[in-house]
Amino acid sequence: xxxxxxxxxxxxxxxxxxxxxxxxxxxxxxxxxxxxxxxxxxxxxxxxxxxxxxxxxxxxxxxxxxxxxxxxxxxxxxxxxxxxxxxxxxxxxxxxxxxxxxxxxxxxxxxxxxxxxxxxxxxxxxxxxxxxxxxxxxxxxxxxxxxxxxxxxxxxxxxxxxxxxxxxxxxxxxxxxxxxxxxxxxxxxxxxxxxxxxxxxxxxxxxxxxxxxxxxxxxxxxxxxxxxxxxxxxxxxxxxxxxxxxxxxxxxxxxxxxxxxxxxxxxxxxxxxxxxxxxxxxxxxxxxxxxxxxxxxxxxxxxxxxxxxxxxxxxxxxxxxxxxxxxxxxxxxxxxxxxxxxxxxxxx
Numbered sequence: 001x002x003x004x005x006x007x008x009x010x011x012x013x014x015x016x017x018x019x020x021x022x023x024x025x026x027x028x029x030x031x032x033x034x035x036x037x038x039x040x041x042x043x044x045x046x047x048x049x050x051x052x053x054x055x056x057x058x059x060x061x062x063x064x065x066x067x068x069x070x071x072x073x074x075x076x077x078x079x080x081x082x083x084x085x086x087x088x089x090x091x092x093x094x095x096x097x098x099x100x101x102x103x104x105x106x107x108x109x110x111x112x113x114x115x116x117x118x119x120x121x122x123x124x125x126x127x128x129x130x131x132x133x134x135x136x137x138x139x140x141x142x143x144x145x146x147x148x149x150x151x152x153x154x155x156x157x158x159x160x161x162x163x164x165x166x167x168x169x170x171x172x173x174x175x176x177x178x179x180x181x182x183x184x185x186x187x188x189x190x191x192x193x194x195x196x197x198x199x200x201x202x203x204x205x206x207x208x209x210x211x212x213x214x215x216x217x218x219x220x221x222x223x224x225x226x227x228x229x230x231x232x233x234x235x236x237x238x239x240x241x242x243x244x245x246x247x248x249x250x251x252x253x254x255x256x257x258x259x260x261x262x263x264x265x266x267x268x269x270x271x272x273x274x275x276x277x278x279x280x281x282x283x284x285x286x287x288x289x290x291x292x293x294x295x296x297x298x299x300x301x302x303x304x305x306x307x308x309x310x311x312x313x314x315x316x317x318x319x320x321x322x323x324x325x326x327x328x329x330x331x332x333x334x335x336x337x338x339x340x341x342x343x344x345x346x347x348x
Contacts, residue, residue, distance in 0.1 A: 007072045007140075008072065008076040008079065008080065008137060009068050009069075009071050009072035009079060009083070009133075010068075010133060010136030010137055010139075010140055011065075011068060011136075012061050012064045012065045012068055012136075013065040013068070017061075017132075017136060018058075018061050018065075020132065020135075020136075021057045021058075021060070021061045021128075021132055022054055022057050022058065022061075024057070024128045024131070024132060025053040025054055025056065025057035025125075025128060026050060026053060026054065028053060028124055028128060029046070029049045029050050029053045032049070033045075033046055033049070052094070052095070052098055052121070055094060056090065056091045056094045056095070056121065056125055057125070057128070059090050059094060060086075060087045060090050060091065060125060060129060063086060063087075063090055064083055064086070064087070064129075067083075067086070071083055080130075080133065083129065083133060084126050084129050084130050084133075085126070087125050087126050087128075087129035088122040088123070088125060088126035088129075089122070090125070091121045091122040091124070091125035091126070092118045092119070092121065092122040094121070095117055095118040095120075095121035095122065096114070096118050098117075099113075099114050099117050099118060169187070169191050169221055169225075172187065172221065172224050172225050173187050173188060173191070176224065183224075187220070187221055187224060190217035190218075190220055190221055191217075191221060193213075193214065193217055194214060194217060194218055194221075194252070205245045205246065205247065205248065206245075206246050206247065206248040206249075206250070207242065207243050207244060207245060207246060208240065208241060208242050208243070208244045208246055208276075208283070209242040209243065210248075211246055211248075211249075211250055211251045211252070212251065212276070214249070214251070214252050215251045215252050215255050215274070218252050218255060218256065219232050219255060219259075219272075222259050226259075226263065226264060226269060228269065229263065229264070229266070229268065229269025229270075230259065230263055230264075230269055230270075230272070231269065231270070231271040231272070232271070232272050232274070233271060233272070233273045233274070234274050234275075234276075235273070235274065235275040235276065235277075236276050237276055237277035237278055239278065240276055240277075240278050240283070241278055241283060241338060244283065244336070244338065246314070246336070247310045247311070247313075247314050250307060250310070250311070250334075251285065253306070253307060254287050254304075254307065254332050254334075255272065255274070255287065257304070257332075258272045258287055258289035258291075258330070258332075259272070259289075261291060261330075262289040262290060262291030262292075262330055263289060263290060263291070265291070265292050266290060266291070266292060269290075270289060270290025270291070271289070271290055272287065272288070272289045272290075273286075273287070273288040273289070274286070274287055275287075275288075278338065280338070281337060281338055282335050282336065282337055282338060283335070283336040283337075283338055284333070284334070284335055284336075285333070285334040285335075285336070286331065286332070286333050286334075287331065287332045287333075288326075288329050288330070288331045289329060289330050290329055290330075291329065291330045304321065304323055304332070307321060307334075308321045311334070311336070315336055315337055316337070318335075318337040319334075319335065319336050319337060320333075320334070320335045321333065321334045321335075
């Protein structure tokens with residue numbers, strides 16, 4: 001990814017970044033208070049210094065929030081220098097106002113203290129602003145790279161699904177046409193939906209309801225190929241967040257692993273148990289399937305790592321996926337954190 005893909009000027013209008021700026025300002029006050037050369041600070045001095053630092057940080061953040069879009073159109077080096085200079089100017093003006101208030105109360109303040117007070121405040125705020133802008137820029141680049149990586153992995157998953165699944169499905173449909181044309185037509189429609197989802201993987205989001213529907217369509221096609229060797233049992237909780245936004249093609253690849261690396265390799269076939277449940281904080285997805293003893297699980301692990309990466313990108317570190325053998329069956333568990341306010345539910 002090129003540097004130009006990410007604007008050099010971070011968005012300081014976000015509340016989290018405003019909080020970071022205020023935190024950096026307060027940290028600077030703490031460092032100055034703890035410095036050996038600063039002498040003894042009373043709690044009154046600390047409160048006054050904290051108030052000044054937070055006020056200056058809030059003023060600088062507001063100014064850069066308002067001017068951010070205009071500065072983002074400038075050359076990066078020039079815009080960065082101007083942003084830091086604006087921060088220093090705001091800090092100098094704010095410090096001068098505070099100094100004037102102090103002079104009105106305490107008349108023995110020397111002129112040298114004015115320049116030291118305003119200049120020091122401006123220099124500290126300029127340094128903090130430069131560090132914050134660089135930090136936010138690096139974070140934005142990292143997030144953009146993670147997003148690009150997630151989209152690339154989704155594209156790789158899409159490429160993997162196409163050749164792997166298409167030929168068997170077409171052979172199945174060809175065999176159905178002379179025997180059951182209506183079932184063949186429905187299978188074509190299911191296959192069309194699956195590949196439409198594959199084309200959109202990594203570019204747009206799905207929902208829990210859509211992912212379950214795609215999973216059912218995939219299993220219906222595989223059931224035509226495997227017949228009685230494939231048995232599927234669904235367990236759905238009574239209150240599921242069907243409208244929850246999810247990455248597209250999240251559930252189907254896990255079921256594909258259960259079929260290809262599990263049930264289809266058993267002479268008598270096997271059962272796939274799919275359980276969906278939710279509490280106030282987490283959506284739980286669990287897939288148990290019969291499978292032969294583990295031999296070469298590289299294909300399954302590739303898909304699982306892909307999905308784990310996409311889960312982390314979409315839902316953050318609270319999203320978890322665990323897979324392994326349990327009581328002679330292979331189990332894959334996915335925990336997805338739920339937002340505080342769920343979208344309006346749709347029928348499953």
